Amino acid sequence: MSKDRSRDPQRPGGKDEQLEAYRVDDGGQRLTTNQGLRVTEDEHSLKAGERGPTLLEDFHLREKITHFDHERIPERVVHARGFGAHGYFQVYESMAPYTTAKFLQDPAAKTPVFVRFSTVAGSRGSADTVRDVRGFATKFYTEEGNYDLVGNNMPVFFIQDAIKFPDLIHAVKPEPNNEIPQAATAHDTFWDFVGQNTESAHMVMWAMSDRSLPRSFRMMEGFGVHTFRFVNAQGEGHFVKFHWKPTLGVHSLVWDETQKIAGKDPDFNQRDLWDAIESGTYPEYEFGVQMIPEDEEFSLGFDILDPTKLWPEEQVPVKIIGKLTLDRNTDNFFAETEQVAFHPGHVVPGIDFTNDPLLQGRLFSYTDTQLTRIGGPNFHEIPINKSVAPVHNNQRDGMHRMTINRGPVSYHKNALAGGDPSPAPAEEGGYAHYAEKVEGRKVRQRSDSFKDHFSQATLFWNSMSPPEKRHIVSAFRFELGKVKNKDVRQRVVDMLGQIDGALASQVAEGIGALPPAHSGGSEVTRPAPALSMANTMKSAKTRKVAVLAADGADDASLSAHLEAWKAAGMVPEIVSVKLGYLASDAEREIEVSHTFLTADAVLFDAVYVVGGRQSVDALLAEPKAADFVKEAFVHYKPIGATGEGTELLAACGTKMPVEGAPGVVVEQGDAAGDGFSGAFIEAVAAHRHWDRQV
Known part of the structure; x- marks a missing residue:
C-alpha cells in the first residue's frame, strides 16, 4: 500500500517529485562502472594469467573496492541508531x-x-x-x-x-x-x-x-x-x-x-x-x-x-x-x-x-x-536534505558539490550580476530575527533562577501511579547495582533524598547503601496527571495478538474472534508447532505465521489460546507453549482462552493465568460468542494489567 502512495504525483509539497529524479531502478539494466562504462565481467579480477597476480590497471576492481572502503560515513556521536x-x-x-x-x-x-x-x-x-x-x-x-x-x-x-x-x-x-x-x-x-x-x-x-x-x-x-x-x-x-x-x-x-x-x-x-x-x-x-x-x-x-x-x-x-x-x-x-x-x-x-x-x-x-x-x-x-524551496546564494565549491552555478560572480554586493542574488525584505518572506533587547556584562555564570534542581523531580515522582513508582525504584536499583564504586552509589542515594525520602530509602535498601541523612520534596505534593502514563489514551488498535493453535483448532471460535479483532484494528497472528498450514476441526486450512522457535511472547501484546481437543493436546505436548503463556502473564499482558484452551492456562502452574485474574479472559461455554471477543478487546486496550499478582 505504501509503495503505491510513494509514487503518487499528487503527494503534497513536491518532495517526492524532487526525490524521484534521484531514484534508480536497476531491473533489466546492464552493469556499469560509476562513469557509465558497461562491464563485461564482475566475478574475476584482471590477472596476468589465470593464476597470476592481479593487475593494478583493473580500474573496475579499484573503483569497486575503493567505493566499498568508503561506504560508511562516520557514525553520529549520539543518536547513531x-x-x-x-x-x-x-x-x-x-x-x-x-x-x-x-x-x-x-x-x-x-x-x-x-x-x-x-x-x-x-x-x-x-x-x-x-x-x-x-x-x-x-x-x-x-x-x-x-x-x-x-x-x-x-x-x-x-x-x-x-x-x-x-x-x-x-x-x-x-x-x-x-x-x-x-x-x-x-x-x-x-x-x-x-x-x-x-x-x-x-x-x-x-x-x-x-x-x-x-x-x-x-x-x-x-x-x-x-x-x-x-x-x-x-x-x-x-x-x-x-x-x-x-x-x-x-x-x-x-x-x-x-x-x-x-x-x-x-x-x-x-x-x-x-x-x-x-x-x-x-x-x-x-x-x-x-x-x-x-x-x-x-x-x-x-x-x-x-x-x-x-x-x-x-x-x-x-x-x-x-x-x-x-x-x-x-x-x-x-x-x-x-x-x-x-x-x-x-x-x-x-x-x-x-x-x-x-x-x-x-x-x-x-x-x-x-x-x-x-x-x-x-x-x-543531498536529496533527503534538499529544500523544496529554491536555493540561491554565493556559497560555492566544497566536497560533494552538486549544483552547477553559472557566471563569474559569487559574492555580495556585486554590480556584474545586477546585485543578484539579493536579500529579501521581511515583507517578501525574508527571515527577520526577533528584536529582543540584550544587555549585560560578559560573565561565565548561570542565573540564580536555574538553581532549583529538585522541585520538578519531586513533582514527577508524586505524579506517578503506584506501578510506575515501583518500576522507577527497580530501575534505580538495577542501575546503581551495576555501579562498583560505593561512594558513587551513596552520593546518588543522597541526591534522591532531595527528591523524596521514601524513594531514596527504597533504593538504598536494594543496593546496600545508607538511607539519606537529609530528605526533601515534602513541600511539593500536588501531582500533575499528564505526567503519568496511567492517564494516557488506551486503544486495541494495531496490538499484536499471538493466537496459539494447532491442527484441530476450534474453527467456529477462531473465525469469529479473529474477524472481530481485525475489525477492532488488532493484528492476530497464528503461532503453532510448525510452519505451513494447520487444519481446523472444520478441515479449513489456516496459514501459520510463527512457531514457538521463531516467536516469543515478548514480541506480542497479548496471547489467545483457541479451543479444540486435538489442537490443545498438541500445545500441551509442546513445553514452549506453556512457557509462552507464562511469560505473557508475568509481563502483565492480556491473556484469553476458550473451550479446551483453558487447559493450557491451568498447565502453567501456580500464580499463573486463572479465570478472574486481572486481564485474563476465559470462556468455557459458547466460545464463539460476542461476549468473549468484546471482553478480550477491552483487556487488550488496557495494554498492561499492573494489579495482577505475578
Whole structure:
C-alpha cells in the first residue's frame, strides 16, 4: 500500500517529485562502472594469467573496492541508531495570531516531512529496546525552506548549559578504558556525573521511568525540549514549547521484556514502524504547543528557559494545532535515514530562538557535526536534505558539490550580476530575527533562577501511579547495582533524598547503601496527571495478538474472534508447532505465521489460546507453549482462552493465568460468542494489567 502512495504525483509539497529524479531502478539494466562504462565481467579480477597476480590497471576492481572502503560515513556521536519514514503534516487552524510560519496557516495544505526516531547512547549496532532517551526529529519541507524540529521523547534534559554536553556524553558512553558497557547507563561514570551534577535530577527520574522503554515509536510522545519563540506579523512574541502526542497513546515495555527482546529481535521498534506503514496503519501524532505571552515570562515560579524544567500542562495547557501522519517507508536506508541531517537552527520566518543556554550551544554544534559526519559543507544538497524551496546564494565549491552555478560572480554586493542574488525584505518572506533587547556584562555564570534542581523531580515522582513508582525504584536499583564504586552509589542515594525520602530509602535498601541523612520534596505534593502514563489514551488498535493453535483448532471460535479483532484494528497472528498450514476441526486450512522457535511472547501484546481437543493436546505436548503463556502473564499482558484452551492456562502452574485474574479472559461455554471477543478487546486496550499478582 505504501509503495503505491510513494509514487503518487499528487503527494503534497513536491518532495517526492524532487526525490524521484534521484531514484534508480536497476531491473533489466546492464552493469556499469560509476562513469557509465558497461562491464563485461564482475566475478574475476584482471590477472596476468589465470593464476597470476592481479593487475593494478583493473580500474573496475579499484573503483569497486575503493567505493566499498568508503561506504560508511562516520557514525553520529549520539543518536547513531535511528530509523526514519516519510509523511506529511497538516495544521488544524491558522496560527496567524501567534506566528507567520506559512506551514502553520492553511488547514488545506499538506507539508511533506521526514521523521527520524533514534536511541541516544548506543552505536548503530546496538538494540532498539535499551533503557535510553529516544530522539524524535522532524524535517518539514516547507515552501519557505526546511524547518527542523529536533526533539526527544522526554520534555527535559540532563544539563542546563551546552558547555557541559561533551561531559555528559563522555560519561554516558562506554568507559574509555574497556569500551564497556554498550548502550547502557548502568555504570560508574554516568552515575558519578549525575551525583556531581544535580541539575540532572529531573531528567534522571524520566530516564528511570517507563518512558525510557517505549513499546513502539508509534506509542511515544515527542518534545522540542527547549523554549522557542513564535513571532507574528506584528512582531509580537510568545514563548513556545512543542509537543507530539501519539493518537495510540503512550505505552511502554517492561524491563525484563526489553532485555529478552534485545536478543529475540534487536530491531523490534524499527520493524514495528516499518510493518505498520507497509500494512497501511499509518502512525499519527497530534502536534501541540504550549504558549506563554512575553509579558508572563516569570509567571510560573521557575525559569522557563531552563531545559531541565517542563511547563506543567495543568498550568499551561497544550493547544493541539495539527497532525503528523507517516505513510511511506524509505527506499534506501543509507541515502535517506543515515544521510539525513537535522539542525535546530534550521527555522522559518515566525519561529525564533530564546536564550536557553543549552539551545544556544546546539545551534553551533549541529553544523559542526554535519560537516564532520557527511564530509563537507554541501550536506544540504543531498536529496533527503534538499529544500523544496529554491536555493540561491554565493556559497560555492566544497566536497560533494552538486549544483552547477553559472557566471563569474559569487559574492555580495556585486554590480556584474545586477546585485543578484539579493536579500529579501521581511515583507517578501525574508527571515527577520526577533528584536529582543540584550544587555549585560560578559560573565561565565548561570542565573540564580536555574538553581532549583529538585522541585520538578519531586513533582514527577508524586505524579506517578503506584506501578510506575515501583518500576522507577527497580530501575534505580538495577542501575546503581551495576555501579562498583560505593561512594558513587551513596552520593546518588543522597541526591534522591532531595527528591523524596521514601524513594531514596527504597533504593538504598536494594543496593546496600545508607538511607539519606537529609530528605526533601515534602513541600511539593500536588501531582500533575499528564505526567503519568496511567492517564494516557488506551486503544486495541494495531496490538499484536499471538493466537496459539494447532491442527484441530476450534474453527467456529477462531473465525469469529479473529474477524472481530481485525475489525477492532488488532493484528492476530497464528503461532503453532510448525510452519505451513494447520487444519481446523472444520478441515479449513489456516496459514501459520510463527512457531514457538521463531516467536516469543515478548514480541506480542497479548496471547489467545483457541479451543479444540486435538489442537490443545498438541500445545500441551509442546513445553514452549506453556512457557509462552507464562511469560505473557508475568509481563502483565492480556491473556484469553476458550473451550479446551483453558487447559493450557491451568498447565502453567501456580500464580499463573486463572479465570478472574486481572486481564485474563476465559470462556468455557459458547466460545464463539460476542461476549468473549468484546471482553478480550477491552483487556487488550488496557495494554498492561499492573494489579495482577505475578
